[in-house]
Amino acid sequence: MTERKPPGVPFESWVDKQIRDAERRGEFDQLPGAGRPLPPEIESSYDELWWVRRKMAREGLSVLPPALALRKEAEDALAAAYAAPSERLVRKIVTDVNVKLRDMMFKPPPGPPLGMKPYDVETVVREWRERRAAAEGTRAE
Numbered sequence: 001m002t003e004r005k006p007p008g009v010p011f012e013s014w015v016d017k018q019i020r021d022a023e024r025r026g027e028f029d030q031l032p033g034a035g036r037p038l039p040p041e042i043e044s045s046y047d048e049l050w051w052v053r054r055k056m057a058r059e060g061l062s063v064l065p066p067a068l069a070l071r072k073e074a075e076d077a078l079a080a081a082y083a084a085p086s087e088r089l090v091r092k093i094v095t096d097v098n099v100k101l102r103d104m105m106f107k108p109p110p111g112p113p114l115g116m117k118p119y120d121v122e123t124v125v126r127e128w129r130e131r132r133a134a135a136e137g138t139r140a141e
Helices: 011-025 050-059 066-083 087-106 121-140
Strands: none
Touching: 066 087, 066 121, 087 121
């Protein structure tokens, strides 16, 4: 479709003719998604970033404010600490996330407040020991 619109021909009829000619040549027959319904996000109200949202969902990405991202990271770190195979690793995981929590407490970013304080390493280690002992006790039964 490299030809130009001839002068004096209304734009709409020229475009319609180009589309009809392409249909006759079969240029629309093998398009991806042909015959399938439009995805729901396209059918709903217009969102100019729909393609960004779809790409992020496909890639498993999310964008959270820094405080919420750190809160999620801290919760994941606590779960990882409880599942750690050694006390040394529990201490390392909790200490590493505490550094990030303290940094954000003293230099808060824009957005919602963090609403968390650093974990008490000794409390987490004690809970880890209790959980480990309970899990070993249920295996022995």
